[in-house]
Ligand SMILES: [Fe+2]
C-alpha cells in the first residue's frame with residue numbers, strides 16, 4: 001500500500017516535471033511562458049510532495065536500514081530529500097522574482113529550471129528503478145504491518161489538493177493544464 005502510493009505520487013511528480021520541461025523548451029525558443037503555472041507546480045511540490053511524499057520514503061528507508069543493515073544508497077536518498085527541499089526553495093524564490101518583474105536574465109532562469117527538473121527526475125528515477133524494487137522484495141508481511149502502523153501515527157496527508165478527488169481552488173488552473 002505504501003509502495004503503491006509512493007509509485008503513484010512519482011507518476012504525479014513526473015507529470016508536473018514534464019510540464020516544467022515544456023516551459024523550459026518554450027523559454028529557450030523565445031516563446032512567452034506562463035510563470036504562474038510554474039509557481040503553482042513548485043508550490044504543490046513544496047506543500048504537498050515535500051510534506052507527504054518524502055516522509056513516507058524516509059520512514060521506509062530508516063526501517064529498512066534498522067532491520068536489514070545500512071544502505072549507502074538509502075542514506076544518500078534521505079540526504080537528497082533535504083537537498084531537494086533546499087533546491088526547491090531556491091527555485092521558488094527565483095520564480096517569485098520573475099513574477100515580481102525583478103530582473104533575472106532568462107538564460108539564468110532557464111539554467112535553474114533545467115537543474116531543478118534534472119535533479120528531481122534523477123532522484124525519483126533512482127527510487128523507482130532501484131530502491132522500491134529492493135524494498136518490495138525484502139520486506140515481509142510483518143515489516144509492512146510495522147511500517148504502516150508507524151506511518152499512520154503521523155499521516156496527515158490523506159487529501160491531495162491537486163490529484164485528489166476534489167481539486168482545491170488554488171490548483172484549478174494547474175489541474176486544467178494537466179488534463180489538457
Ligand atoms: Fe525520495
Ligand SMILES: [Fe+2]
Pocket residue numbers: 010053057123124127
Ligand atoms: Fe520519491
